[in-house]
Amino acid sequence: MKPHIFENEHVLAISDSLTDSGVAYYKNSKLFLAINEERFSRKKIQGGFPKNSFSFFLKKYKEELSKIDIIVFAGITTPTPILRILGLSDVNLDVKNKNRIFSVITDFIEYRLRLTTRISRFNNNKLLQKVIKYFLRKKLPKELKKKPLVLVDHHLAHVSSAFFTSPFKKSLVVSFDGFGDGFSGKIYLGKNKKLKKIYSVPALDSFGLFYSLVTVFLGFKSHKHEGKITGLAALGSAKNVKESFPFKITKERKVKYSGHHGIRGLTYLKKNFSKYKREDVAAWLQKNTEKYVCEIISHFLKETNQKNTCLSGGLFANVKLNQKIHELKEVENIYIYPAMGDMGLSHGAALAVTKKKRLLENIYLGPRFKNKTIEKELKKQNIKYKKIKNIEKRVAQLLSDGKIVARFNEKMEYGPRALGNRSILAEAKNKKINDTLNKKLKRTEFMPFAPVILEEFVNEYIQNIKGAEFTAKFMNISFRVTEKMIKKAPATVHVDGTARPQIINQKDNPSYCKIIEEYYQITKIPVLINTSFNVHEEPIVMNPKDAITSFIKSNLDCLAIGDYLVEKQK
Numbered sequence: 001m002k003p004h005i006f007e008n009e010h011v012l013a014i015s016d017s018l019t020d021s022g023v024a025y026y027k028n029s030k031l032f033l034a035i036n037e038e039r040f041s042r043k044k045i046q047g048g049f050p051k052n053s054f055s056f057f058l059k060k061y062k063e064e065l066s067k068i069d070i071i072v073f074a075g076i077t078t079p080t081p082i083l084r085i086l087g088l089s090d091v092n093l094d095v096k097n098k099n100r101i102f103s104v105i106t107d108f109i110e111y112r113l114r115l116t117t118r119i120s121r122f123n124n125n126k127l128l129q130k131v132i133k134y135f136l137r138k139k140l141p142k143e144l145k146k147k148p149l150v151l152v153d154h155h156l157a158h159v160s161s162a163f164f165t166s167p168f169k170k171s172l173v174v175s176f177d178g179f180g181d182g183f184s185g186k187i188y189l190g191k192n193k194k195l196k197k198i199y200s201v202p203a204l205d206s207f208g209l210f211y212s213l214v215t216v217f218l219g220f221k222s223h224k225h226e227g228k229i230t231g232l233a234a235l236g237s238a239k240n241v242k243e244s245f246p247f248k249i250t251k252e253r254k255v256k257y258s259g260h261h262g263i264r265g266l267t268y269l270k271k272n273f274s275k276y277k278r279e280d281v282a283a284w285l286q287k288n289t290e291k292y293v294c295e296i297i298s299h300f301l302k303e304t305n306q307k308n309t310c311l312s313g314g315l316f317a318n319v320k321l322n323q324k325i326h327e328l329k330e331v332e333n334i335y336i337y338p339a340m341g342d343m344g345l346s347h348g349a350a351l352a353v354t355k356k357k358r359l360l361e362n363i364y365l366g367p368r369f370k371n372k373t374i375e376k377e378l379k380k381q382n383i384k385y386k387k388i389k390n391i392e393k394r395v396a397q398l399l400s401d402g403k404i405v406a407r408f409n410e411k412m413e414y415g416p417r418a419l420g421n422r423s424i425l426a427e428a429k430n431k432k433i434n435d436t437l438n439k440k441l442k443r444t445e446f447m448p449f450a451p452v453i454l455e456e457f458v459n460e461y462i463q464n465i466k467g468a469e470f471t472a473k474f475m476n477i478s479f480r481v482t483e484k485m486i487k488k489a490p491a492t493v494h495v496d497g498t499a500r501p502q503i504i505n506q507k508d509n510p511s512y513c514k515i516i517e518e519y520y521q522i523t524k525i526p527v528l529i530n531t532s533f534n535v536h537e538e539p540i541v542m543n544p545k546d547a548i549t550s551f552i553k554s555n556l557d558c559l560a561i562g563d564y565l566v567e568k569q570k
Helices: 037-041 051-060 062-067 081-085 108-120 126-137 154-163 207-217 226-233 262-273 278-304 319-326 342-354 371-380 391-400 433-441 455-461 483-488 510-523 544-554
Strands: 011-015 022-027 030-036 070-074 149-152 170-180 183-191 194-202 247-249 255-257 308-312 333-336 405-408 422-426 451-454 502-504 527-532 558-561 564-567
Touching: 011 342, 022 051, 022 342, 030 037, 030 051, 030 342, 037 051, 051 062, 070 342, 126 149, 149 154, 149 342, 154 170, 154 183, 154 194, 154 308, 154 342, 170 207, 170 278, 183 207, 183 278, 194 278, 207 226, 207 262, 207 278, 226 278, 226 319, 247 278, 278 319, 308 319, 319 333, 371 544, 371 564, 391 405, 391 422, 391 510, 391 558, 391 564, 405 544, 422 433, 433 527, 451 455, 451 510, 455 483, 455 502, 502 510, 510 527, 544 558
Parallel strands: 011 070, 070 149, 170 308, 308 333, 405 558, 451 502
Antiparallel strands: 011 022, 022 030, 170 183, 183 194, 247 255, 405 422, 422 527, 451 527, 558 564
């Protein structure tokens, strides 16, 4: 795709993907807004046209609509209006949907994949794109209907988000996920403003879809609970599973999946894997996924003589896989795009068009709420509160007293991780806090909660972080920890001796960093637990109303919201 040259580069990017749809607004080589539909609808990984996110954008930037140079949609054939007309946009791997739409088809997932793979051959068909654009324009207000409209390939959007926001001038850039636009993975060589495709994996041979299939088999939900499987894997042993992994890589580096998707895939798993412990099945899945994905990446790093690697796509939400890639001898530096799943497609689509490199220094890109708005909501809900002059110091004192504090402040984070502005904080020195938090938040996690660490102390607590310092700011890769971490912050360490840290400094988030600094002054421990501010199966909170509701539901000790402190409500 040739870069589009605009005087001011006002780019509106929309992802109407099957999951995690959203909107991004990019101008003057900078990302000004990135939000996803789930935060508005309160339905996790909400897909479809992001009407609420789009309405928020229209309201916030109504004076700039005439300046928009181009509108970009992420995805050419999946999703498209054509798939929606066919009734295929809301079918997923969940067994509960087996009677929907194509009840006469034994395996509707495989049918859909074959259909989208065939449609993807016509990605460059002008007539097809005209039809698609016609349906998309119907979603736009009159001020935007005549603006140029571009469709961007799913995986190109993923790799663009990773490479153009990375600190590297040259890199191997990898996208792996369930599937999109007929493929489950693509690898590019990134250099300056160019991305050259060198490898692809068809949708039917998807590591991501198989991981989701096993997730469902083990009793969890696809697209939601794959992270639980990653945590569960550390409790089992892959050696106890005597079944062969249904993938092979040919001499030509082609990936071949020998199993089935959907109902037939689940039937096979039930028949052959029900005799094994689920911890062992999870370990078998995790170990083999790491083996095959690392083998592919290692090969292309050698072939292209690259030492840097950028990752995006839903498969790289797997922090243990990311750790294994970081530990490859061929890798010197690694970067994982913070919104690696489909929620990052809108921003990636914008970058695929502009091709401008700019380091993504932080991801506080959502709505901000002033103290006046916060206080109004507190009064509306009849909540007792106090305004605190130095809220950060007070929060640190509460934490050192063993309290669990929800923190709501400034702009909402973009992506799947809460990084201090929509977070729940707690001490990490007491391992029992994991059970307490899980009970309050109604969660069933198999991994400990993640630590946030002051940047200047990171090497005292985390091993082998060299080359991954920047990406560790976004809590999307695990590392082995030091003995000091095990001793001082055991609640953040998994049974395999790893943790998934967030590194923080004053520049990235002054208020959040100050809380940890004040806590360190009291306890001499520069580490706290940071988990997302939400109850189980709900998205991270977005506005003051969400924060108050979630605080009351979870029965936490304190809510530090803006400059106001709310203590436990009866």
